[in-house]
Each structure stands twice: as structure tokens, then as C-alpha cells.
Amino acid sequence: MIKILLCDDHAVVRSGLHVLLNAVPDMEVIGEASEGNEAIEKALQLKPDVVLMDLSMPHGKDGLSATSELKKQLPDIAILILTMHDDEEYLFRAIQAGASGCVLKSAPHKELVDAIKSVCSGNAYLHPAATKRLMDEYLGNLKQSGTDLFQLLSDREKEVLTLIAKGYSNKEIGEKLVISVKTVETHKSNVMEKLQMKTRPELVEYALKKGLLGYGM
Incomplete structure (x- = not known):
């Protein structure tokens, strides 16, 4: 009680x-x-x-x-x-x-x-609204301090980011990683939020700068 x-x-x-x-x-x-x-x-x-x-x-x-x-x-x-x-x-x-x-x-x-x-x-x-604002502020502080936001990504999120940059569709990514399309979309959404990006081209450009396209997958 x-x-x-x-x-x-x-x-x-x-x-x-x-x-x-x-x-x-x-x-x-x-x-x-x-x-x-x-x-x-x-x-x-x-x-x-x-x-x-x-x-x-x-x-x-x-x-x-x-x-x-x-x-x-x-x-x-x-x-x-x-x-x-x-x-x-x-x-x-x-x-x-x-x-x-x-x-x-x-x-x-x-x-x-x-x-x-x-x-x-x-x-x-x-x-929920407060949680989002705290996350936004935290990410903003990291960005201002020069901290690499890439460190916030989980290993799975890095895999998804790499495959997105290589041009795979959500369905193809799901098949490669043996996860559902919905899970792929969730990972993609989390990646975009953590990296503070809004579009797929931004993710591709970021992955290129990070050298992710050299990963063997």
C-alpha cells in the first residue's frame, strides 16, 4: 500500500x-x-x-x-x-x-x-513534454561543448545509420539485421533525435564525414 x-x-x-x-x-x-x-x-x-x-x-x-x-x-x-x-x-x-x-x-x-x-x-x-525539453537541453549543451554526439548512439543505432548511408531501405535494413521494419524506423528516429538531424540526406552526409561507409557490412 x-x-x-x-x-x-x-x-x-x-x-x-x-x-x-x-x-x-x-x-x-x-x-x-x-x-x-x-x-x-x-x-x-x-x-x-x-x-x-x-x-x-x-x-x-x-x-x-x-x-x-x-x-x-x-x-x-x-x-x-x-x-x-x-x-x-x-x-x-x-x-x-x-x-x-x-x-x-x-x-x-x-x-x-x-x-x-x-x-x-x-x-x-x-x-513527456518535460522529458523532451530536458533531452533537447542536454543535447544542446553537448553540441555547444563540442562533445561528439556519435558517442550517444548505441551499437545497433550505429549499424542502422551506416546502412542508411549506404542506401539501404528500411525493409532491407530490417532483413540484414533480422529486425522488423518498425524497429528500424524507431532506431532511425532515435538516431535523428540524438544527432539533431531532420532528414535522410543529413544522416548520409554525417555518416560520410564519420567515415562509416568504410565499415564492412
């Missing part, structure tokens, strides 16, 4: 989340708080597995401050930030404060439940 503490300054929101989460077989809301100081007090008293923390609370301690303080006092607690802000600034600040993840208030109920289970298991959780 995952024990959850809700912290949100809106009673209606807390009430809705309480009903929603208690309806999940392996979850139980064991307490509520309307601001950060109360959340810290309740967490120390009730020892929840997960604190669902609102980011913006105008009265009392805000969600970021409460998260930082809670992680100091209860290092093993998982804190999932619940926010309306689809903004990387808030996301980075929440992670720096010690949050295990961040989910939008507009997210479907299933995503919220999955996020709670994820952080309770010791994993991080970011909503």
Missing part, C-alpha cells in the same frame, strides 16, 4: 485527489496539508511514502521550499510536484529542491497514478 500525503492550498483539489487516489487498490491518502509548513509537520508525523506537493501556494511555505526542507529531514521520502506550470524553469528548480518528479495538474488520472507508483519505487518521473 502506497501511503500518500496531499499538499495543495485548494480544498476542492485535495478533495478530488483524495477520492481519486483512494479508489486505486494499492494507494491510500493518509493526510492532507494546505501549505508547506503543514506538509512538513504532517510528513514528519505520518511518514508517508509519497508527498504530492503543489508548487504554488501563496499562503505559508511554497512547494519548492517545503520540498527542500522535507528532503533534509526525510531523505528517503519521495516528493512528486503537482503543478500548472509547463515551464522548464519550475521543473529544474523542483529537481534541484529534491523532488523525485513533476506532473501537470492537467495530466490524465492514469498518468498521475503511474507517476506516484514510479517515484515510490525510487524512480524519477517527468511528464
Whole structure:
């Protein structure tokens, strides 16, 4: 049973989340708080597995401050930030404060439940848009620092890139590597994202510069 503490300054929101989460077989809301100081007090008293923390609370301690303080006092607690802000600034600040993840208030109920289970298991959780922005920023930083993006490719992705550059179709690549066309397309998409390219000719030009056409395949 995952024990959850809700912290949100809106009673209606807390009430809705309480009903929603208690309806999940392996979850139980064991307490509520309307601001950060109360959340810290309740967490120390009730020892929840997960604190669902609102980011913006105008009265009392805000969600970021409460998260930082809670992680100091209860290092093993998982804190999932619940926010309306689809903004990387808030996301980075929440992670720096010690949050295990961040989910939008507009997210479907299933995503919220999955996020709670994820952080309770010791994993991080970011909503899909945030994950993409973090990846984009990471890749951008690598590019600016001069790091070779080729190092990000898996061995299979390098094989697919090489065959693309040699002019093989997705079907032919699948037959050569004994994988499905769909898997080939997935690898190709991953390669393009990691190398920050949008077209096949860009991939071919890149492969030529890397000397991949000299690989025997």
C-alpha cells in the first residue's frame, strides 16, 4: 500500500485527489496539508511514502521550499510536484529542491497514478513534454561543448545509420539485421533525435564525414 500525503492550498483539489487516489487498490491518502509548513509537520508525523506537493501556494511555505526542507529531514521520502506550470524553469528548480518528479495538474488520472507508483519505487518521473525539453537541453549543451554526439548512439543505432548511408531501405535494413521494419524506423528516429538531424540526406552526409561507409557490412 502506497501511503500518500496531499499538499495543495485548494480544498476542492485535495478533495478530488483524495477520492481519486483512494479508489486505486494499492494507494491510500493518509493526510492532507494546505501549505508547506503543514506538509512538513504532517510528513514528519505520518511518514508517508509519497508527498504530492503543489508548487504554488501563496499562503505559508511554497512547494519548492517545503520540498527542500522535507528532503533534509526525510531523505528517503519521495516528493512528486503537482503543478500548472509547463515551464522548464519550475521543473529544474523542483529537481534541484529534491523532488523525485513533476506532473501537470492537467495530466490524465492514469498518468498521475503511474507517476506516484514510479517515484515510490525510487524512480524519477517527468511528464513527456518535460522529458523532451530536458533531452533537447542536454543535447544542446553537448553540441555547444563540442562533445561528439556519435558517442550517444548505441551499437545497433550505429549499424542502422551506416546502412542508411549506404542506401539501404528500411525493409532491407530490417532483413540484414533480422529486425522488423518498425524497429528500424524507431532506431532511425532515435538516431535523428540524438544527432539533431531532420532528414535522410543529413544522416548520409554525417555518416560520410564519420567515415562509416568504410565499415564492412
